[in-house]
Amino acid sequence: MSRESVRRQVVAKASEIAPGTVKLVTVADREIGIFNLGGEFFALANRCPHAGGPLCAGRIVSLVQSDGPGSYRLARDKEFLRCPWHGWEFDIRTGQSWCDPHSVKARPFAVTVEPGESLAKGPYVAETFPITVEEDYLVIEH
Numbered sequence: 001m002s003r004e005s006v007r008r009q010v011v012a013k014a015s016e017i018a019p020g021t022v023k024l025v026t027v028a029d030r031e032i033g034i035f036n037l038g039g040e041f042f043a044l045a046n047r048c049p050h051a052g053g054p055l056c057a058g059r060i061v062s063l064v065q066s067d068g069p070g071s072y073r074l075a076r077d078k079e080f081l082r083c084p085w086h087g088w089e090f091d092i093r094t095g096q097s098w099c100d101p102h103s104v105k106a107r108p109f110a111v112t113v114e115p116g117e118s119l120a121k122g123p124y125v126a127e128t129f130p131i132t133v134e135e136d137y138l139v140i141e142h
């Protein structure tokens, strides 16, 4: 995709999505889940690459690691998403499947936090979204 064809859209106030939660938005007729991981924002298509399930409706979980039978520990606290249909897990930061990271990936989107003051000046137009200079906003590239 060329740089010229990337479009940006304001989709939410940053303050709307609390740490550890997700908000579904629609961008260009596509559902996208925006996740807040401890103050960092990530976005994934709400479509599981396994069989098309509503991925972003799944539970946000930690990674379980094991050194052998009877030994396990939790890592990457609440940074994985478990699809509600068949339980496949995906890294919220990258969209990669934990089980098969080389061939299966949920589609990620770039999301940035922009101050309302800069959005109000442009060049991005948020035709359907009221912007105030006091707030920070989430902008999706698609």
Ligand code: FES
Pocket (backbone or CB within 6 Å): 048, 049, 050, 051, 052, 053, 083, 084, 085, 086, 087, 088
């Ligand atoms: S559709 Fe998501 S794991 Fe099967």
